[in-house]
Amino acid sequence: MVVKTAAPGAAGDILIVDAGAKLPTDLDKxxxxxxxxxxxxxxRAEWRQMFADGWRMQRDYVYDKDLHGVDWPAMRRKYAPLVERVTERGELNEVMAQMVGEISLLHSSVRPGDLRQSSGEPGWAGLGALLVRDPQGWKIQRIYSGDPELPSEAGPLAAPGLDIPLGSVITAINGRDATTLPDPTEGLRGQSGKQVLLALREPGGRSRSVVVTPVDQRREARLRVDDWRYGKARRVDQASQGHIGYVHLRAMGPEDIADFAREFYAQSDRDGLIIDVRHNNGGNIDSFILEKLSRRAWAYWQPRSPEGAAPYPNMQQTFRGHVVVLANEETYSDGETFTEGFKRLGLGPVIGTTTSGAGVWLSDNNWLVDKGMMRAAENGQILIDGSFIVEGKGVTPDIRVDNPPRATAQGQEAQLDAALAWLKQRIQEAPVVTPKPGAYPRPVKP
Structure with a gap:
């Protein structure tokens, strides 16, 4: 008898044992x-098999059995000869991607499989800052900042205790003259997660050394996004004098639920709220967020003390103000489903540009033999009348506002400004009303 054992987080063992009431005590043999x-x-035989498997997965799983009217057997005849010319796995990906592209379905796509990894990985690392060339080395023009309530997420130069002033110049990295480096990452190569000694010259002329721990390029990119998000939140708070809140969702996964819960509930008493799903990568939490936004206060609790305490809704943490959603051409997948649902449920206007148009979802179960994937978009979204939405069309904003590249590079934010203007006007037209207690009941005398 062949038995496979399993354990959480482990591959388990394959055992060959005699059939019996229990396993032998000694399993080594x-x-x-x-x-x-x-x-x-x-x-080459594997590549032919994976091509055939991928072709069948689209045929058997795509939500439209007619594959958007594409002659799928003809596509196999068209692309199969190219498989014979493939010389490595990356080329097979390209052939399969071209074939699946014939369906014109955004979630039907190809993921690389077992590719040979290069031993020449450069090991780029960063300091979580914008550095510019200076005659003495590299000047720290900007240190990326994030939510001060999350000190563990701070970048290398923003770590507690460093107190590095902007304008300081990095003159040496691990003893290497910074003026000789064509880019500061050259001095940080291979140093991600390791302590690095920086020699600094501060704007006042003082020289000192600090020890920092660089991060890899993925973490560096996240720090830039955090800086962008937190900058938007501060801008909204300042422009509205604290009356309008701001929440940005970079995707729609577990971390984003945590972001939403932490930021939304902290601003649930604001008069207005901007939910920003621009550049959102998708996921599957749209229903969670829409459900929270759909809650309505229908009664309030009135405490006796302290004197003059404001009533609060018995539907706890209900947002009673006005809400807008910001979306753009890089809002994708579940970010689009959330945006479309926000419109359909009448929760407020969508401001920005038309979204990507990826409205057919999938299970990500279309694995190939080498752990690659031929993703098939399996579940279309329809309305009560049976009409399909989002896919190939995107979500059309109620108020179209674009962010021109040049203006954006100069620090302008037309979409965010439009959301602020709309909310300010709406709050003025329909202010959020806090109920005042009426006459207290008295016993009715017979």
Whole structure:
């Protein structure tokens, strides 16, 4: 009997044992040792198999059995000859991507499989800052900032205790003259997660050394996004004098639920709220957010003390103000579903530009033999009348506002400014009303 054992977070073992009431006490002789196996693989045969499997997955799983009217057998005949010319796995990805592109369905796509990894990884690292060339080295023009309530998320130069003033110049990195570096990342290569000694010259002329821990390029990119998001939140808070809140969702996954819960409830008493899903990568939490926005206060609790305490809704943490959503051409997948739902439920206007148009969802179960994937978009979104939405069309904003590239590079934000202007006007037209207690009841005398 062949038995596969399983344990949380482990691959488990394969055992070959005699059938019986229980497993033998000594399993060493029964365990299949994979490390002793050598398997001969014919890459070209695997590529043919994966191409055929990928073709079948689209045929059998795409939400429209007619595949948007594409002659799918003809597509196999068209692209199969190219598989014979493939020389490495990346080329197979390209062939399969061109084939699936014939369906014109955004979530039907190709993920790379078992690709050979290069040993020449440069190991780029960063300091979480914008650095510009200076005669003495590299000047710290901007240190990326994030939510001060999350000090653990601070970048290398914003770490507690460093207190590095803007305008300071990095003159050396681990003893290497910074003026000789064509880019500061050259001095940080391979140093992600390791302590690095920086020599600094501050604007007042003082020289000192600090020890920092650079981050990899993925974390560096996240720090830039955090700086962008927190900058928008501060701008909204200042422009509205604290009356309008701001929440940005970079995607629609577990971390984004946490972001939403932390930021939305903290601003639930504002008169207005901007939910920004620009550049949103998608996920599957749209219903969670829409449900919170759909809650309505219908009664209030009136405490006796302290004197003059304001009533509060019995539907706890209900947002009673006005809400707008910001979306753009890089709002994708579940970010679009949320935006469309926000419109359909009449929760407020959408401001920005038309979204990407990825409205057919999927399960991500279309695996190939080498752990690559031929993703098939399986579940279309329809209205009560059966009409399909979002896919190929995107979500059309109620108020179209574009952010021109040059103006954006100069620090202007037409879309955010439009959202602020709309909310300010709406708050003035229909201010949020806080109920005042009426006459207290008295016993009715017979």
């Amino acid at each position: 029964s365990r299949v040792l994979w490390s002793d196996w050598q398997i001969q693989v014919d890459p």
